[in-house]
Amino acid sequence: MTAELIHRLHFAFTITFHYLFPQLTMGLALLIVALKTVALKTGEEQWDRAARFWGRIFGINFVFGVVTGIPMEFEFGTNWAQFARVSGGVIGQPLAMEGVFSFFLESAFLGLFLYGEKRLSKTMHWFSSVMVFVGSWISGFFIIVTDAWMQHPVSYEMVNGHYEVLSFWQLLVNPWGLLQYMHNMTGAVVTGSFVMAATGAFYLLEGRLQNYGRIFLKVGVIAGVIASIAIIFPTGDLHGKYVAKNQPAAMAAMEGVFKSEAGTGIVLIGQPNEETGQIDNPIVINNVLSFLIYGTTSAEVKGLDQIPHDQWPTALPLLYYAYHIMAGLGTWFILLMAGSAFLLWRGKLHQTRWVLWALLLSFPLPYIANTAGWMTAELGRQPWLIYGLMRTNQGYSNTVSASNGLFTLLGFMGLYTLLGLLFTVLIYREISNGPEPKTAAIEPVHVGGAE
């Protein structure tokens, strides 16, 4: 095994595991604001309890997000030192800004939100939830800005062997970043709303805590249907077109287009075969891909045959499958959420048990779709670390040997397995306990001097 591969796996594994947590917190932050807003307007206690319940789930996810997020910032230096040295003048900036502008905000107000309800006025407590939302979404923005520069470098110059930023503003408004941000944050809301709707469905199917089940279903399904539509149109559509324009190799590999032709069809199913340069056993709808990218069925989509082989994405089938899984799941999300929303509107959702089951069982799918989406983005960037500027095999830490890297990769795998188990236990307990206050997770303790 080469050091390059180990360092790639190291980063890929730790960031994939990490992103299981922020995608929920970012989505949930918005939904908690919604719950708190209703609570503030109506003054109904159950909405406050619902918000507290999701606050506890948020808090657990936040802690796991923090502890798995710290390694990410370190790994730029530990595992990708050559890249860090070359790129720090550009992308170090948004990473530092994430810490300064987002994490302080988010952690401070989360502390207030979780621990300080009795020390704050109702409006201040609502405001804390808004600030947690703002903090987590700022955080997402700076990370996307960082990734966007690697995907689509803008406003840089090479000085003494490293990149410097020419215009900070251009870095922030990199069109790639803005499109990816909209798409990604919508994806986070999909995760948050599916998890909330699934929890609601769980309570209704179980026949307990039904008033909360109905709240969770309502909020989850309404947010879910909006987000599931927005994830495809406009955000996914716009982002896809931009990828096709700026990373034709990635788009060709994602869609499995080996030969350039006018009126390219879209491959629904089929296995890419790198050796023969074709899709095996495909089901294709003619002309659709040309239409989706260029708005006309006769346009030519650039195929892999027009791209030098050494610039093909290095893990082509994986990229193709990741993209198709994401797109396929996205279609299911719309079907399920639109159907659920219709039933909700007709007042039949709570009795339609098979739909409740479908909602319950679908909660892992947005996690898979978000992960597959990120794999699509990052595998599509290959073989480049900074698109068109620096190859991945030039960026890793050459002082850290493959076996040292493997040692810590295995360490992370073991530790994260343990973390995953603990996380499951914690979330299971919270959901079993439910939002009723008598089962609050942290009971007040009084230790007086008189003891």
Next chain:
Amino acid sequence: MGFIWFWIVAVMIVGYVVLDGFDLGVGVLHLFLVRNEAERQASLRSIGPVWDGNEVWLLAGGGTLYFAFPWLYASAFSGFYLPLMIVLWLLILRGVSLELRNHIDVGVWRALLDGLFGGSSALLAIFFGAALANVIRGVPLRADGYFFLPLWTNWKPGPNPGILDWYTVIGGLVALVSLTLHGALWLSIKVSGDLEQRARRLVRPLWFVLLALTVVSLIATIAVRPQTLDNYYRYPFTFVVPVGVIAALVCIWLWNRNAQPVKAFLASCFYLFFMLAGACWGLYPTLLPATSNSGLDITLDRALSGPHALAVGLVWWVIGMALAVGYVVFVYSRFKGKSDLGEGSH
């Protein structure tokens, strides 16, 4: 610009050590000072709302380092690969055991998590101290500006040292004792009753150990890297820093004895500040010395980022940190007072 950014990074490090320092210290005390479940909960509640915010200083500091001195960040993080990975694992274990402890009410599990939380806190304190000592001592930088340090070699700070040698171990011990003392002072502010008294009493023996270690580490630093004193001789007024260290130590003693824990805690903050600032000033303008040949040192001028990035950075950094300090003050003021006497959390 280089001077400013050097001290900005230093401020972030000081902020991290002063803030996360007390919750690390509370973690160490968790191993032996607290005696029953109620006391454990009280001591944990004193850091519950703030520890993850404190850890943010590490992230923000790391990000600032990456952005202002990319080469230093790249070289140091890959060179200190193994200890940094251990630090990451410890941070993960610590955060998770702390979080889990609030949710699990089975005695044996709690005991295990308490041990994990305390043990990882102690090891983190030692590693952070050793890390700083590594930077002061220097590393075997190669001509291309990179290095890779084994965990230990012959335990001597020569030209081919390891992460751990007698000098860096002293650094680790200074950190362990100073942060434990820092945590004890925090507890004496935040808890009441018997635990408060015990925390206050514990400060006294710790204080003597810390005084001895401070003197030993000072002498050891001058022995290992005599150039540390150059800046001080060049600008003699900066000898105010070691004087500040001693003054802060004296204040800790006096205010702790007079049961003025807030003042004693602030004095401890100043002790940490002066120790770190003194170390930074001893290095300046070197960022990471080379043990083999000082011509290979990573210096400020060589590692500094581009001028536009730094100019823009200065603007947002000032705004962002003003906001951050505002949040910190706000949160601490909301949670002020004894954490074990107020209302329940929820």
